[in-house]
Structures are given as structure tokens and as C-alpha cells.
Amino acid sequence: MTQLTLTSNNRCFNGEQRYYSHQSAVTNSEMSFSIYLPDEAVAGKSCPAILYLSGLTCSPDNVTHKAHFQQKCSELGMIFIAPDTSPKGEDVANDDRYFVGQGASYYVDATEQPWAENFKMHSYIADEFYDLIRSQFPISSVGITGHSMGGHGAIMFGFKYPSKFISVSAIAPVCVASESDWGKAAFSEYFGQDSNQQQAWAQFDAVNVVEKAGKQYPLILVDQGAADDFYIDGYLRPEALQQACQKVEQPLTLRYHAGFDHSYYFIQTVIEDHIDHHYNAALSHG
Amino acid sequence: MTQLTLTSNNRCFNGEQRYYSHQSAVTNSEMSFSIYLPDEAVAGKSCPAILYLSGLTCSPDNVTHKAHFQQKCSELGMIFIAPDTSPKGEDVANDDRYFVGQGASYYVDATEQPWAENFKMHSYIADEFYDLIRSQFPISSVGITGHSMGGHGAIMFGFKYPSKFISVSAIAPVCVASESDWGKAAFSEYFGQDSNQQQAWAQFDAVNVVEKAGKQYPLILVDQGAADDFYIDGYLRPEALQQACQKVEQPLTLRYHAGFDHSYYFIQTVIEDHIDHHYNAALSHG
Numbered sequence: 230m231t232q233l234t235l236t237s238n239n240r241c242f243n244g245e246q247r248y249y250s251h252q253s254a255v256t257n258s259e260m261s262f263s264i265y266l267p268d269e270a271v272a273g274k275s276c277p278a279i280l281y282l283s284g285l286t287c288s289p290d291n292v293t294h295k296a297h298f299q300q301k302c303s304e305l306g307m308i309f310i311a312p313d314t315s316p317k318g319e320d321v322a323n324d325d326r327y328f329v330g331q332g333a334s335y336y337v338d339a340t341e342q343p344w345a346e347n348f349k350m351h352s353y354i355a356d357e358f359y360d361l362i363r364s365q366f367p368i369s370s371v372g373i374t375g376h377s378m379g380g381h382g383a384i385m386f387g388f389k390y391p392s393k394f395i396s397v398s399a400i401a402p403v404c405v406a407s408e409s410d411w412g413k414a415a416f417s418e419y420f421g422q423d424s425n426q427q428q429a430w431a432q433f434d435a436v437n438v439v440e441k442a443g444k445q446y447p448l449i450l451v452d453q454g455a456a457d458d459f460y461i462d463g464y465l466r467p468e469a470l471q472q473a474c475q476k477v478e479q480p481l482t483l484r485y486h487a488g489f490d491h492s493y494y495f496i497q498t499v500i501e502d503h504i505d506h507h508y509n510a511a512l513s514h515g
Numbered sequence: 516m517t518q519l520t521l522t523s524n525n526r527c528f529n530g531e532q533r534y535y536s537h538q539s540a541v542t543n544s545e546m547s548f549s550i551y552l553p554d555e556a557v558a559g560k561s562c563p564a565i566l567y568l569s570g571l572t573c574s575p576d577n578v579t580h581k582a583h584f585q586q587k588c589s590e591l592g593m594i595f596i597a598p599d600t601s602p603k604g605e606d607v608a609n610d611d612r613y614f615v616g617q618g619a620s621y622y623v624d625a626t627e628q629p630w631a632e633n634f635k636m637h638s639y640i641a642d643e644f645y646d647l648i649r650s651q652f653p654i655s656s657v658g659i660t661g662h663s664m665g666g667h668g669a670i671m672f673g674f675k676y677p678s679k680f681i682s683v684s685a686i687a688p689v690c691v692a693s694e695s696d697w698g699k700a701a702f703s704e705y706f707g708q709d710s711n712q713q714q715a716w717a718q719f720d721a722v723n724v725v726e727k728a729g730k731q732y733p734l735i736l737v738d739q740g741a742a743d744d745f746y747i748d749g750y751l752r753p754e755a756l757q758q759a760c761q762k763v764e765q766p767l768t769l770r771y772h773a774g775f776d777h778s779y780y781f782i783q784t785v786i787e788d789h790i791d792h793h794y795n796a797a798l799s800h801g
Contacts, residue, residue: 240742241780297583299783456526494527497583 231361236261242303243268246293251361255353257346258316262358263289264366265299265309275369277511278308278362279504280394282354282386284377285411286332287314292376295493301504307511308368309504312358314378316347328411329418335406336382337433339419348419351433354382355390370514372396372507376496377459380451381406384435384470387449388442396510398450398503400496401457404435404470411464436466436473444479447513450506451481452499454489517647522547528589529554532579537647541639543632544602548644549575550652551588551595561655563797564594564648565790566680568640568672570663571697572618573600578662581779587790593797594654595790598644600664602633614697615704621692622668623719625705634705637719640668641676656800658682658793662782663745666737667692670721670756673735674728682796684736684789686782687743690721690756697750722752722759730765733799736792737767738785740775 237248244267253260270276279302281292289311292298302309315321315334322343324330330344339348362368373394375383380402387397406412407430416430431437453460453467460467467483474481489495523534530553539546556562565588567578575597578584588595601607601620608629610616616630625634648654659680661669666688673683692698693716702716717723739746739753746753753769760767775781 239776239778239780240740240774240784242784246780294581294779297586297783299780300583454526488526490525492525493580494525494532494585497585498526498528 231357233365241265241299244299244303245271246299248289253316253353253357255349255357256316258318258321260313260316260353260358261289262310262312263293264311264362265302266366267303267306267308269306270308270367273367275367276306276308277370277372277508278310278366278368279507280362280371280373281309281311282336282373282375282379282382283311283314284375284379285314286327287379288332289313291493292496295497296500297497298500298504301501305504305508307504307508308366310362312354315350321347324418326414329415333378333415335378335412335415335419335433336385337416337419341419341421344419355386355393359393370395370511372398372510374398374400374503374507375402376400377465377491378403378406378411381435384449385433385438388438388445391442391445395514396507397446398506400452400499400503401454401460401465401491402435402451402467402470403464404466407431407434409464436469439470439473439479440477443477446479448480448482449474450503451483452502453483453485454491454495455485455487456489457491457495459491517643519651527551527585530585530589531557532585534575539602539639539643541635541643542602544604544607546599546602546639546644547575548596548598549579550597550648551585552652553589553592553594555592556594556653559653561653562592562594563656563658563794564596564652564654565793566648566657566659567595567597568622568659568661568665568668569597569600570661570665571600572613573665574603574618575599577779578782581783582786583783584786584790587787591790591794593790593794594652596648598640601636607633610704612700615701619664619701621664621698621701621705621719622671623702623705627705627707630705641672641679645679656681656797658684658796660684660686660789660793661688662686663751663777664689664692664697667721670735671719671724674724674731677728677731681800682793683732684792686738686785686789687740687746687751687777688721688737688753688756689750690752693717693720695750722755725756725759725765726763729763732765733796734766734768735760736789737769738788739769739771740777740781741771741773742775743777743781745777
């Protein structure tokens with residue numbers, strides 16, 4: 230049984246904002262995460278949970294400090310969990326570019342050195358961390374969401390493992406990671422650069438995972454700021470996700486928000502709609 | 516006319532979260548502040564404003580990122596303004612202790628060197644900054660609030676200058692600054708240590724300002740976390756504020772919140788009640 234170490238606990242609305250660390254057998258490193266537990270969950274009652282995957286450069290702090298999910302989760306009795314974006318620390322490989330290495334796992338399992346030693350975030354999130362939270366906290370169901378690189382992760386995990394997640398949403402997701410300049414740089418490090426490998430990259434793209442999996446959810450929700458420079462410059466490509474969803478008849482609500490950028494000011498503006506989306510799925514799930 | 520430089524602008528809910536910098540003639544330094552403008556204010560309509568004074572070590576970032584005032588201010592059409600806690604920069608005097616120097620002005624005007632050159636935060640907030648925001652933004656009235664050292668500031672300014680502020684509240688305020696270990700260290704630097712000076716320190720204490728001013732507001736609101744270590748260790752002393760208010764018949768709502776600490780997790784839990792307090796005062800103010 231994995232040992233959890235409670236590193237902080239702050240009362241927030243009618244619940245507790247906690248941080249934990251634990252040793253991961255998958256990433257061969259210490260990993261940290263934050264979890265908001267409404268009082269019902271603290272008392273041991275099973276509650277629906279949202280797993281939030283963060284974007285490039287982030288730790289669990291960004292969403293925990295800046296997304297303002299606690300008030301709504303307190304009201305609805307939902308658990309909100311934010312794992313880290315990669316293994317981290319002096320003993321873990323890194324890169325000077327913010328879109329490669331620590332904080333930039335893309336939630337894949339690297340096969341090339343020096344990354345393969347620790348960068349196994351796909352297996353970590355889908356298996357070890359998923360099992361850990363379900364065994365350690367009173368969770369009745371799990372919805373998955375995320376921002377930017379974490380939106381890529383949320384769609385990828387949601388459609389690869391529909392038996393594990395009851396609902397999917399994303400905020401400003403990277404929809405075609407392998408074709409973005411960020412993803413090309415990261416995947417060439419994690420998987421190698423030869424042409425066979427490059428074809429393999431696309432299997433992790435949100436759009437390809439959706440096309441391969443077909444319809445899995447009654448409705449998925451995606452929000453995109455229309456003034457987001459990364460969207461304007463083609464890093465995110467929500468229109469490709471829309472096409473993939475249309476192709477397999479996966480219902481999608483894709484909303485563009487005039488004036489909003491890629492920051493947590495946008496995330497906090499739409500986060501309550503995402504919490505409602507996952508809460509309603511949990512109600513239907515029973 | 517003081518020139519404002521817009522340093523960032525992010526859309527957030529139905530409004531804009533902006534940061535500005537400007538050269539201050541009072542502190543002889545560049546000063547920065549954040550301001551949330553609901554769309555009504557962006558369009559030029561006069562709106563009520565809340566001036567929020569931050570605590571030790573803070574910049575305008577802490578409250579702007581972590582207090583989550585934007586949603587409520589967007590709904591009510593309120594402006595929210597957060598100045599810095601002191602002059603800052605390599606050319607400004609500083610101290611290794613977090614409760615003295617940069618980030619720890621106590622909102623007083625220092626008379627001793629090296630502080631007197633820049634540490635004129637009392638005059639800055641009460642005069643220069645107050646006039647600046649009223650001349651540059653469509654503000655119909657100003658309420659004042661703050662956290663910890665900033666709660667001290669909010670009560671002090673509110674009761675020294677009741678013609679400038681229509682309402683006062685505070686979160687975990689330092690109520691007797693001159694008798695706290697923090698304040699003793701800071702005031703002995705800013706005002707000098709001889710016994711005449713030490714008597715002068717008390718004139719800035721929230722409790723003494725309230726006693727001297729007498730009743731000024733229909734009701735002031737103070738929230739205190741009951742598990743706040745600084746409260747437990749006697750740095751804050753809300754009971755002294757309660758006694759001062761009773762003495763001069765200043766109505767006070769003082770609420771203790773079981774389990775809550777001194778962090779922004781507490782602030783975000785109560786901030787909407789403070790926004791309501793100031794909004795209702797603005798409605799009454801007409």
C-alpha cells in the first residue's frame with residue numbers, strides 16, 4: 230500500500246484543502262498532489278471527484294490557488310484532485326525549454342533516455358495515481374478535466390479509459406499535441422525522432438484518441454478563450470477536436486469566449502460550469 | 516497629473532483584471548497596484564470601489580490571484596483595488612526580517628533613516644493613491660478592507676479619514692500593532708526607539724484610532740479564523756478591538772470561524788461577505 234504524507238491542510242469553505250506527497254513506483258520519484266475534500270468526504274461519505282490535469286510549467290499550486298474551485302465544490306459536495314504535471318527534482322531529467330522536461334510530461338510514458346527513467350506519467354495517472362486516490366479517499370466516481378496540456382491529457386485519458394471516468398471536459402486543450410511546436414519538441418525527446426516513432430506520436434493526440442474510441446460520453450464540454458494567443462497561433466486547434474467529435478458522433482459543447490486569454494483568469498471564469506458538468510454526470514451515474 | 520502605465524490586462528468574468536504602475540512623488544519610487552473593473556466601469560459608469568490593503572510580505576498579486584473577489588465584484592458591478600504593501604526595489608531600504616522593510620510598511624510614514632526616504636505609505640494611501648484612483652477611474656464611493664497588517668491599515672485609515680471611506684471591514688486584522696512583536700520591530704526602525712517615540716507609536720494602532728475617532732460607521736465587519744496561529748499567539752487581538760468599539764459604541768460584527776487559519780484559503784471563504792458589506796454601504800450611500 231502506497232504511503233501518503235500529508236504536507237498541508239487548510240480549512241476552506243466547508244471543507245479541507247490538503248496537499249499530499251507519496252513515493253511513486255511508476256515514476257521512481259516523489260510525487261505531490263492537492264485534494265479538496267468537502268466536509269462530507271472528510272466524514273467518510275463517498276463523493277464524486279474531479280481529476281484536474283494542469284498545463285505546461287504548472288504544479289498543483291496553480292489550480293489550487295488560482296482556479297477558485299473550492300467554493301463550488303464545497304456547495305455541491307465534490308472532491309477536486311490536482312496531480313503534478315511531471316516528476317520533479319534535482320535527480321530528475323530536465324530541459325531549459327519550458328515545454329520539455331519537468332512540468333511538461335504531456336502525460337505520456339517516455340521510451341528514450343534520459344526521460345524513460347522517470348517520465349512515465351501516462352501509467353502514473355491512468356493506473357497508480359488513479360488506484361491510489363480511489364483506495365485512499367471516499368470517491369464514488371471520477372470525472373476528468375484539464376487546462377492546455379492538461380486538457381490534452383483529460384481528453385486522452387477520458388477516451389482511452391472510459392471505464393475509469395464518467396465525464397470529460399477541458400479548458401483550452403491542446404487537441405493535436407504531436408503537430409504543435411511544443412509537442413514536437415517534447416515527443417522527439419521522449420520517443421525519439423525516427424520516422425516510425427513520429428507516426429507513433431499521433432496515437433496520443435486527443436483528436437486521434439477520440440476518433441479511435443468513438444462516442445463514449447453523452448456530452449463533453451470544452452471552453453476556449455477567443456483572445457488566447459496560443460489558440461490564435463495554432464497550438465490548441467479546438468476545430469480539429471470538433472471535427473473528430475462530429476466524425477464519430479461524440480456530442481461536444483465547444484464554446485468560444487470573446488476577449489479571454491489562456492490564463493487562470495479565464496479558467497476561474499468557466500470552472501464552475503465544468504464542475505456542474507461533472508456533478509451532473511455523477512448525478513446521472515447514480 | 517500622475518501618469519499610469521498599464522502593465523497587464525486580463526479579461527475575468529464580466530470585467531477586466533488590470534495592473535498598473537506609476538511614479539509616486541510621495542514614496543519617491545515606482546508603485547504598482549491591481550484593479551478589477553467590471554464592464555460597467557470599463558464603459559465609464561461610476562461604480563462603488565473597495566480598497567484592499569494586503570498583509571506582511573504581500574504584493575498586489577496575493578489577493579488578486581488567491582482571494583477570488585472577481586466573480587462577486589463582476590456580479591455586483593464593483594471595482595476592487597489592491598495597492599502594494601510598501602515601496603519596493605533595489606534602490607529602496609530593506610531588512611532581512613519579513614516584518615520590517617519592503618512588504619512591511621504598516622501603512623505609516625517613517626521618520627527615521629534609511630526608511631524616511633521612501634516609506635511614506637500613510638500619506639501615499641490616504642492622499643496620493645486615494646486621489647489618483649478617484650481621478651483616473653469612475654468611482655462613486657470607496658470602502659476599505661484588508662488582511663492582517665492590511666486589516667490594521669483598513670481600520671486605521673477608515674477611522675482617521677471617515678470622509679474618504681463609506682465603509683470599513685477587516686480580515687484577521689492586527690488590532691494593536693505597536694504592542695505586537697512585529698510592530699515593535701518595525702516601528703522602532705521607522706520611528707526610532709526613544710521613549711517619546713514609543714508613545715507616539717500607539718497613535719497608529721487600530722484600537723486607539725477607533726477610540727479617538729468614536730463611532731463613524733453604522734457597522735463594521737471583522738472576521739477572524741479561530742485556528743489562526745497569529746491570533747492564538749496574540750499578534751492580532753480582535754478582543755481589544757471589540758473593547759474599543761464597545762467603549763465608543765461603534766457597532767461591530769466580529770465573527771470567529773472554527774478551524775480557519777491566517778491564509779488566503781480563509782480570505783476566499785469570507786471575501787464575498789466583505790464585498791456584500793461594502794456593496795450594501797454603497798447602496799445606502801446612494
